Amino acid sequence: MAEYDSIAADYRKSKFAPWRIAVEAHSLFTLLGDVRGTRVLDLACGDGIYSRRLRERGAARVVGVDLSSGMIDMARSEETARPLGIDYHVSSAQDLDLGETFDIVFAAYLLNYARSLDELAAFARSVTKHLRPGGRLIGINNNPAHPPQHYAATRPFGFVKNLPPGTALVNGTAITYTFFQDDHSFQFDNFYLDSHAHASTLADAGLKAFAWHPLQADLAMLSPQDHALDWEGFVASAPVLCLSAVRV
Numbered sequence: 277m278a279e280y281d282s283i284a285a286d287y288r289k290s291k292f293a294p295w296r297i298a299v300e301a302h303s304l305f306t307l308l309g310d311v312r313g314t315r316v317l318d319l320a321c322g323d324g325i326y327s328r329r330l331r332e333r334g335a336a337r338v339v340g341v342d343l344s345s346g347m348i349d350m351a352r353s354e355e356t357a358r359p360l361g362i363d364y365h366v367s368s369a370q371d372l373d374l375g376e377t378f379d380i381v382f383a384a385y386l387l388n389y390a391r392s393l394d395e396l397a398a399f400a401r402s403v404t405k406h407l408r409p410g411g412r413l414i415g416i417n418n419n420p421a422h423p424p425q426h427y428a429a430t431r432p433f434g435f436v437k438n439l440p441p442g443t444a445l446v447n448g449t450a451i452t453y454t455f456f457q458d459d460h461s462f463q464f465d466n467f468y469l470d471s472h473a474h475a476s477t478l479a480d481a482g483l484k485a486f487a488w489h490p491l492q493a494d495l496a497m498l499s500p501q502d503h504a505l506d507w508e509g510f511v512a513s514a515p516v517l518c519l520s521a522v523r524v
């Protein structure tokens with residue numbers, strides 16, 4: 277059973293938190309730019325929230341892949357209820373071979389599931405295999421430069437990252453994300469890999485110009501009661517960062 281099978285419904289609900297919309301989605305779509313007419317592979321697509329947004333923004337073909345059958349069940353239910361022509365597959369992004377290439381591989385929170393440089397290399401090889409030359413990897417990931425002493429500061433936004441006391445942040449360290457929602461919380465782990473590991477491993481796999489991109493907040497998307505939160509601080513010491521690279 278994949279980790280997300282048991283938290284699929286909670287995770288889907290978390291995507292409606294204000295920071296997800298005004299910061300996460302806004303930053304990703306700003307980085308993506310115009311996707312009209314493009315072929316997009318959404319790797320670690322979850323319930324397909326971004327797969328659907330990409331089709332709605334004019335992508336010509338969207339394929340979603342996720343390890344969790346619970347997440348893909350939700351994506352397929354949405355597709356049945358409101359068909360957009362998106363194909364979904366249950367598979368690991370490692371060792372994936374769909375037999376086609378795309379203009380964009382979109383990977384929201386995939387790379388931070390690599391527990392080692394070898395696993396990151398396997399993700400990177402799958403990205404390269406599914407991109408045409410010049411095609412782009414666009415994603416969002418745990419920010420390796422986010423200092424653990426700042427982790428608690430995101431609590432007003434509905435989640436915190438956490439390290440067990442005394443744990444050093446070295447490659448492979450598990451970072452627990454706890455989301456607070458309604459009257460309960462749920463958790464999952466991501467894994468720390470440093471910034472250099474990302475740049476060198478992706479370059480070795482044929483992905484050049486790897487870059488991290490700061491988050492941007494679109495305060496106009498927020499309801500009035502959410503304006504009081506420290507959005508400037510959230511973006512300045514960002515828990516997650518956007519990323520991009522280009523297939524050689």
Ligand SMILES: C[S@@+](CC[C@H](N)C(=O)[O-])C[C@H]1O[C@@H](n2cnc3c(N)ncnc32)[C@H](O)[C@@H]1O
Nearest residue numbers: 280320321322342343344347368369384385389
């Ligand atoms: C934080 S969720 C993000 C889902 C979606 N991209 C979003 O932004 O809502 C991370 C997703 O990565 C998936 N995942 C974890 N390891 C994976 C792997 N090796 N291959 C494919 N998907 C994976 C999980 O099942 C989960 O759905």
